[in-house]
Amino acid sequence: MATSASSKLSKAVKQQYMELPQGGKVQAMYIWIDGTGEGLRCKTRTLDCEPKTIEDLPEWNFDGSSTYQSEGSNSDMYLVPAVMFRDPFRKDPNKLVLCEVLKYNHKPAETNLRASCKQIMGMVEQHHPWFGMEQEYTILGTDGHPFGWPSNGFPGPQGPYYCGVGADKAYGRDIVESHYRACLYAGVEICGTNAEVMPAQWEFQVGTCEGINMGDHLWMARFILHRVCEDFGVVVSFDPKPISGNWNGAGCHTNFSTKEMREAEGLKVIEESIERLAKRHMYHIRAYDPKGGLDNARRLTGHHETSNIDEFSAGVANRGASIRIPRTVGQEKRGYFEDRRPSANCDPYIVTEALVRTCLLKEEDDEPTDYNK
């Protein structure tokens, strides 16, 4: 069983310590995205009183040369608190604080995609853009093999696992249940979970979130998942194609709507948006994983309920298309649409930003418009 050494440490002993009262002191765990654009880092500081809003939290800094973000000779980087959540691991009054990263010169770090997303969302507030993202992931043992799979082989082929129940169908439900509760406690907008097509693969959904909240809540949900898996001694992978061959990949299907799309006859606006997306396929593919499309190329093959990475397509109730319009939306002539292209390891800030740029700001070029000029 490839679970970590840490998971064998006594949780009863840990519990005794965690029950110690902490007086008026509060622990605030600052969380940020590192230089890979997919990894998360965290460190904690003590505060003398419970922060009530994000403005109560001081700026901080860290050593960027240890997180693939700067050179050793000039490595200080700034942590700017952006969003605060309750801490499901240390519990009240302690906090989890999602931060933006600034370089030494106070410009956004390369992988700080929140700064630009916030600016873009600020430009389209009156459209009330809503998002829901379906985060797929795979549970691995510390040996890198999917959790519950026979150590030197494979389970039976896909078919019985999707939404399955039973020890021969569902691998690792404890993690899913714990993550769900932890997110609810923290205040993350988790709206559902299900077992996925490949055994040891699961999905949770975050939303409905407006604007910048989508990226904030999804990154926090991912951090909580890493932390929960760490407690159980297993690993979560957001790799889009963890096992090659006849095994499903992992995506982050993104559902999107505006006030106009949600109102009567909104389907017309949805179809206009899809036309714009069709003309800008490569720009979106570059935005939809942290390697400009290279990661997704292993996943978007046209098989296993994906579209082919080289072609754009759209259709009602069609899970093999780039964009799927849910059947109910086709019938009611209003609602939302689902972009099935984003990879599981995408950055939700740039995914949501790209959708807004193309559909609402009506950009057409290969490169995003710089609105600062």
Add this chain to the structure above:
Amino acid sequence: MATSASASLSKTIKQQYMELPQGDKVQAMYIWVDGTGEGLRCKTRTLDFEPKSIEDLPEWNFDGSSTYQAEGSNSDMYLIPAAMFRDPFRKDPNKLILCEVQKYNRKPAETNLRITCNKVMEMVRDQHPWFGMEQEYTILGTDGHPFGWPSNGFPGPQGPYYCGVGADKAYGRDIVEAHYRACLYAGVNICGTNAEVMPAQWEFQVGPCEGIDMGDHLWVARFILHRVCEDFGVVASFDPKPIPGNWNGAGCHTNFSTKEMREDGGLKAIEESIEKLGKRHEYHIRAYDPKGGLDNARRLTGHHETSNIHEFSAGVANRGASIRIPRSVGQEKRGYFEDRRPSANCDPYGVTEALIRTCLLSEEGEEPTDY
């Protein structure tokens, strides 16, 4: 020991997370029968309120191409909430919601047998049909071998295991005990349990349930059993003949009565029903497992307290017959009768509907009447 990897994960850790308060959010787990007609699937959504009745629950949908129910190009299927229970795994205020499945065109899915069962039950409401179903099942390790059996062999022959006690007689009682409590908490009408003739085989009984409730309660009891076994790292099998040879199969004996049968002189109504059943044996055999009789053919041999699949028979206190009239019923001249033919993996909606059609709606012939 062939238990799952998941079973070795720390339950202390899990417990700590499950104790976190959830504010006013409620988790509703939607459950449905997949394309095999025997498999169950589930997924969860968050609600902002605690549903008080089934009408509070919204419709949902799922990808039928991943459950043997649709093609990928047109795969949306609808989930229609049908019956709500308390959730014994996540506890109050969270819920388990048993659902009906509809295809993209709003017609019932092929394995949605609840819809016609409900219609038929409505037609005979005033006769107050009661059912009790005796669900047998076998506990297997994740290697597919019965739980507790020697890994490359067999236990001693059948004899000491039925209702047995002791580590050499009862294999896996923890699962049975946990399942019983979970069903009671959930509001499932579980009325009893016993160890069965084959070691690692057990039985629970659900009922008496009136009309559509029988199918609803039995499906949820099965879901709860799968989920309990998953927690323990073992597998529940409803296969009707898991081990060939001199080992018992697993059935789902179905007890049935109407108001008339339960009243004085009701034995006459019972005997009339049995006559009707005697003329429609093949139709019932087709309804009593998910493969039109193929699964039951491995079980109904005429041995191991079963009747032969090709012959219909009935008798008082006769466990080798298709229909058994309990001795006390024979004596009091009223009560109920037991149809011993249904397979452990039958669909209770199909079984209870067939009994109503033949006995109460007096249908004859090979096909059910389309009303």
